[in-house]
Amino acid sequence: MHLSDGVISIPMVVATTTITGGLLFQSIRKVKEEQIPMISLLSGGFFVFSLISLPIGPTSVHPLLAGLLGIMLGGKAVIALFIGLLLQAILFQHGGLTTLGVNTLLVAVPALMANLFFNSFKLKSIFLKGFISGVIGVIGCVLLLVSVLYFSSPHYSNGFFSVIHLIIVNYLPLLIIEGLLTGFSVEFISRIRPSVLSVEV
Amino acid sequence: MNIKLINQYNLQKLHQKSSWGHRWETRCKLIATMLLIIGIVYLHSLPLLSLTFGIIFIAALSMGLPFIVLFTRLVVILPFFLLMGIPILFGGGYPLSVEALQFLLTVTFKGFSSLLLMIIVIYTQSPQEIFNGMAYMKIPSALLSVFFLAYRYLFLFINDLQNTRKALISRSYRHQFSKENMKLYGQLAGGILIKSIDTSETVYKAMISRGFEGKIPTSLPKKVSSIDLLKTILVACFTISIILLEGWLI
Structure with a gap:
């Protein structure tokens, strides 16, 4: 998520930054020294993979990877996302500094939800588990984004062709793409390195 | 996202310049930038926002950052604001609401101004300098x-x-x-x-x-001079002034 500075209201900035700060503090407290390189490199890996544009008809989308990140990093996903989004903000000016908290929160919460689903539900097909986790990631992101915009200004929900309605329509194809991508990815990792997928929140 | 943008204008050449922005100590510059971005986000007055944007743009030029670099970086981000702007303007149907237009311009100026400030931060010092500075700012x-x-x-x-x-x-x-x-x-x-x-x-x-114990060693940051402090205080005063001025205007 790349909300720029000024897009959301000041109270929303304060609230989301406080929540993200709390989540980040909790995650950092639990980080062990030997986990630092892994979190860093996975953060870089996710950052790079999110640069890939996936084709949908005449246009393309960038994957969110919230589900996959949650499955692989568990609670540490908050740190990886925060750093990834900070790098995107300062290197590409995608996102903002006052919106770093909200942008992190919008992906971190769905990532943690995806992790909970992946580790709690037992399904025979690892692909299906990955697919549903990917879908949970996108649905969570969209629901949070829509709520943040709705409570920030009435301009985002004004009329039939409002920003919020367009966001929901635009994210529908990503739901399928992200599900497939996470499913195939998790299936591939489970064959090559299954131990990587057993991280809990 | 285009990765070539990072190297397109030879960042290293820009880092080696010696303007007042380049000489500004990293921690002071980061604090001033953050303060000004918070101040900008707080504003609602379109004339004040456009004035602030103009001042930041002139400041960036005076730091020796080429106009074409600034312009290209701003243009790259323009489609995001257009994509958001069209539904804001036309979502409610005709006639177009003046209030919606004002809201859109406000958000765009806020976004562009903070973007310019971030460009100034990464183009006037190397990533290593930013990292060294951050290491002495009580960040975990x-x-x-x-x-x-x-x-x-x-x-x-x-x-x-x-x-x-x-x-x-x-x-x-x-x-x-x-x-x-x-x-x-x-x-x-x-x-x-x-x-x-x-x-x-x-x-x-x-x-x-190599002796890693949970903390990556960094070199000492530059000493904060009185000129660095003065620049930061001036930015803080400017931020407070625009907020007070807005209160007076509204």
């Missing part, structure tokens, strides 16, 4: 280490990805939506992540052998 060492390592390895992964892309193109890959392509992307993502974990294990061993 684990977070700084992750930031530093992620930045260092980012470019290696980008090279890997570009090589994979070339390999795919040379094997008649067609960029279209299909189950096979999704499988390919999924496996590519899985491959990148497994490679990240493998590399991280090697990196950790290398770091341990």
Whole structure:
């Protein structure tokens, strides 16, 4: 998520930054020294993979990877996302500094939800588990984004062709793409390195 | 996102300049930038926002940042504001609401101004200087280490990805939506992540052998001079003034 500075209201900035700060503090407290390189490199890996544009008809989308990140990093996903989004903000000016908290929160919460689903539900097909986790990631992101915009200004929900309605329509194809991508990815990792997928929140 | 944008204007050349912005101590500059961005986000008055944007643009030019660099970076981000602007303007149907137009312009000026400030930060000092400065700002060492390592390895992964892309193109890959392509992307993502974990294990061993104890060593930052403090105080005063002025205008 790349909300720029000024897009959301000041109270929303304060609230989301406080929540993200709390989540980040909790995650950092639990980080062990030997986990630092892994979190860093996975953060870089996710950052790079999110640069890939996936084709949908005449246009393309960038994957969110919230589900996959949650499955692989568990609670540490908050740190990886925060750093990834900070790098995107300062290197590409995608996102903002006052919106770093909200942008992190919008992906971190769905990532943690995806992790909970992946580790709690037992399904025979690892692909299906990955697919549903990917879908949970996108649905969570969209629901949070829509709520943040709705409570920030009435301009985002004004009329039939409002920003919020367009966001929901635009994210529908990503739901399928992200599900497939996470499913195939998790299936591939489970064959090559299954131990990587057993991280809990 | 275009990775070429980072290197397009030879960042190193820009870092080597010696303007008042380049000489400004990193921590002071970061604090001033953050203060000003918060002040800008707080504003609602369009004339004040456009005036602030103009002042920041002139400040960036006076730091020796080429007009074309600033212009290109702003234009790149323009489609995002247009995509958001069209539904804001036309979502409610005709006639267009003046209030909606004002809201859109306000958000755009806020976004562009903070964007310019971030451009100033990364174009007037090297990433190493930013990292050194941040290391002395009471930021948790684990977070700084992750930031530093992620930045260092980012470019290696980008090279890997570009090589994979070339390999795919040379094997008649067609960029279209299909189950096979999704499988390919999924496996590519899985491959990148497994490679990240493998590399991280090697990196950790290398770091341990060099005495890593949870904190990446950094060199001492530049000393804060009275001129650095003066620049920061001036930005803080400017921020307070525009907020007070807005209260007076409204």
